Amino acid sequence: MAKSKASYVCQACGAVHPRWMGRCDACGEWNSVIEEVSSSAPIGGKASGGAGRGRPIEMSSLADTGEPVPRRKTGIEEFDRVTGGGLVRGSAILIGGDPGIGKSTLLLQVTARLAKGTRCAYITGEEAVDQVQMRARRLGVEQAPVSVAAATNLADILATLDAPDGPDLVVIDSIQTMYIDALDSAPGTVAQVRASAQELIRLAKKRGFVLLIVGHVTKEGAIAGPRVLEHMVDTVLYFEGERGHQFRILRAVKNRFGATDEIGVFEMTDRGLSEVENPSALFLADRQGEVAGSAVFAGMEGTRPVLVEVQALVASSPLATPRRAVVGWDSGRLAMVLAVLESRCGLSFSGGEVYLNVAGGLRIGEPAADLAVAAALTSSLTGVPLPADMVVFGEISLSGEVRSVGQTDTRLKEATKLGFRSALVPTRRGKSKKSASSMNLREISELRDMVQIFEQGGDHAMRAVSG
Ligand code: TYD
Numbered sequence: 444m445a446k447s448k449a450s451y452v453c454q455a456c457g458a459v460h461p462r463w464m465g466r467c468d469a470c471g472e473w474n475s476v477i478e479e480v481s482s483s484a485p486i487g488g489k490a491s492g493g494a495g496r497g498r499p500i501e502m503s504s505l506a507d508t509g510e511p512v513p514r515r516k517t518g519i520e521e522f523d524r525v526t527g528g529g530l531v532r533g534s535a536i537l538i539g540g541d542p543g544i545g546k547s548t549l550l551l552q553v554t555a556r557l558a559k560g561t562r563c564a565y566i567t568g569e570e571a572v573d574q575v576q577m578r579a580r581r582l583g584v585e586q587a588p589v590s591v592a593a594a595t596n597l598a599d600i601l602a603t604l605d606a607p608d609g610p611d612l613v614v615i616d617s618i619q620t621m622y623i624d625a626l627d628s629a630p631g632t633v634a635q636v637r638a639s640a641q642e643l644i645r646l647a648k649k650r651g652f653v654l655l656i657v658g659h660v661t662k663e664g665a666i667a668g669p670r671v672l673e674h675m676v677d678t679v680l681y682f683e684g685e686r687g688h689q690f691r692i693l694r695a696v697k698n699r700f701g702a703t704d705e706i707g708v709f710e711m712t713d714r715g716l717s718e719v720e721n722p723s724a725l726f727l728a729d730r731q732g733e734v735a736g737s738a739v740f741a742g743m744e745g746t747r748p749v750l751v752e753v754q755a756l757v758a759s760s761p762l763a764t765p766r767r768a769v770v771g772w773d774s775g776r777l778a779m780v781l782a783v784l785e786s787r788c789g790l791s792f793s794g795g796e797v798y799l800n801v802a803g804g805l806r807i808g809e810p811a812a813d814l815a816v817a818a819a820l821t822s823s824l825t826g827v828p829l830p831a832d833m834v835v836f837g838e839i840s841l842s843g844e845v846r847s848v849g850q851t852d853t854r855l856k857e858a859t860k861l862g863f864r865s866a867l868v869p870t871r872r873g874k875s876k877k878s879a880s881s882m883n884l885r886e887i888s889e890l891r892d893m894v895q896i897f898e899q900g901g902d903h904a905m906r907a908v909s910g
C-alpha cells in the first residue's frame with residue numbers, strides 16, 4: 444500500500460525542506476514554500492522493481508506528417524508576427540505586463556477581429572461586463588460576436604468552457620483573479636495561480652481551444668506566480684512601454700511555435716491600439732538635427748531593423764557619488780562602456796553625472812548598441828554633435844575593440860530607406876566588405892578611433908566622415 448509523505452517545496456527555486464518555513468533558506472524568497480504530498484510507492488515497470496503499473500509508450504520518428512500546423516491569423520499584422528504567424532489550436536499563451544499598459548485593450552481587439560470565424564469567449568475577473576462593453580464601444584467593436592462574462596470561480600468557468608458548443612478561443616483576464624474553491628489560499632497566490640492555470644491549460648489541450656491568459660507583473664518585472672506560469676504555457680509575450688509614451692511593444696520571450704525576439708509595435712490612441720508598420724520613423728519622429736549627446740542606433744528586433752535615438756547627458760555633479768541613470772538599456776552595460784571609455788580611451792567621466800535614455804520608450808537588449816551608447820556619451824562629454832544623417836552600431840569588448848555584429852546589410856538598408864547617408868560601423872572583413880550599400884561608411888576597429896574623430900577636428904572631422 445502506497446504511503447503518502449508531505450514535503451515542503453520552494454516554488455521559486457525548487458528546494459525541498461523537511462518543514463514549512465516563511466522564507467526559503469536556499470534562495471531567500473519569502474512565502475514561497477508550500478506543502479506538497481508525494482507518494483512513496485516506487486514507479487516504473489516490474490524490471491525496475493516497481494509495481495508494474497506503467498504501460499509501454501508508443502515512439503514516433505522525428506519526421507512529421509508534413510501538414511503545417513493550422514494557425515488562426517488575427518489580421519493584426521503586429522500581433523501575428525509576434526505569435527509566430529497566428530494562433531495555434533490548443534495552445535496556451537501568457538501575456539504579461541504592468542497594470543494599465545493595455546493588455547485588456549489588446550486582447551479585446553484581438554478577439555473582436557477573430558470573432559467572425561471563431562467562437563470567442565472573454566472572461567474577466569477584473570472588470571464588470573458593462574465595463575467591457577463600454578470599452579468595446581470605445582474601440583468600435585461592439586458588434587463583434589464575442590461572448591463576455593465576469594467570473595472568477597474556476598469550476599464554473601471550466602464547466603462553461605467544457606461544453607459541446609464551447610468556444611475556440613478563450614481569454615482569461617487575469618489569472619491572478621481566478622480561484623479554485625478546494626484550495627485554502629487566496630486568489631493570486633502561487634498555489635491558486637498554478638492550479639488555475641494548470642486546469643485551464645489541460646482543458647485547452649483537451650478541447651483544442653486557444654487560451655490567452657493575462658498575467659500581472661510584480662514590482663521586479665516578472666509575471667506574478669514565480670516563473671511557474673512561464674514553464675506551463677507554450678508562449679510568453681510581454682506587453683511593455685514607458686508610461687507617458689504612446690508606443691507599446693509586444694515581445695515574445697518564449698514561443699514553442701515560432702521565433703522569439705520578434706516584436707510588434709503599437710500606438711495607443713483614444714480608439715485603441717493601432718499598428719505601427721514603420722517603427723523607426725515613429726521612434727525618430729521627434730529627433731532634432733545635430734545635438735551633442737545624441738546618436739542614432741541601427742538595431743535589430745528579431746527579423747526587423749529598428750532605428751532609435753540614444754541620448755546621453757554628462758553633467759557635473761556636486762555629489763560625492765555622482766548619479767548614473769539609464770532608461771531603456773542595461774545599467775550594467777552602461778557601466779562597462781564607461782569603464783572602457785575611461786581606461787582605454789583616456790576620457791574621464793568620474794565626477795560627472797551620467798544619464799542615458801533610449802527615446803520613444805523602447806528597451807534595447809542588443810550588445811550592438813554599445814558603440815552608439817559610447818558615441819552619444821563621448822559626444823555629450825566633448826560637446827561635439829554627430830552628423831544628423833549618421834547611424835551607429837557595433838559591439839565593444841573590454842579591451843576596447845569594436846566588434847562586428849550580425850545583419851549589417853539589413854541595418855544599413857533600413858537606415859538608407861530613412862534618409863541616412865553615413866554610418867559609423869565596425870571594420871568588416873572578407874566578402875561582407877563588398878556589400879552593395881550606397882552608405883558612406885566609416886569603419887573602425889578600436890574604440891579609440893571613434894574618440895579621436897571627436898577630439899581631432901571636432902565638427903569638421905565628423906563632417907568629413909559623413910562626406
Ligand atoms: P487596459 O487595457 O485596461 O490596461 P491593462 O489591462 O493592461 O491594465 O488600458 C489601460 C488604460 O489605458 C485604459 O483606461 C484605456 C487606456 N487606453 C487607451 O486609451 N488607448 C489605448 O490604445 C490603450 C491600449 C489603452
Ligand code: MG
Pocket residue numbers: 543546547548569616
Ligand atoms: Mg486589464
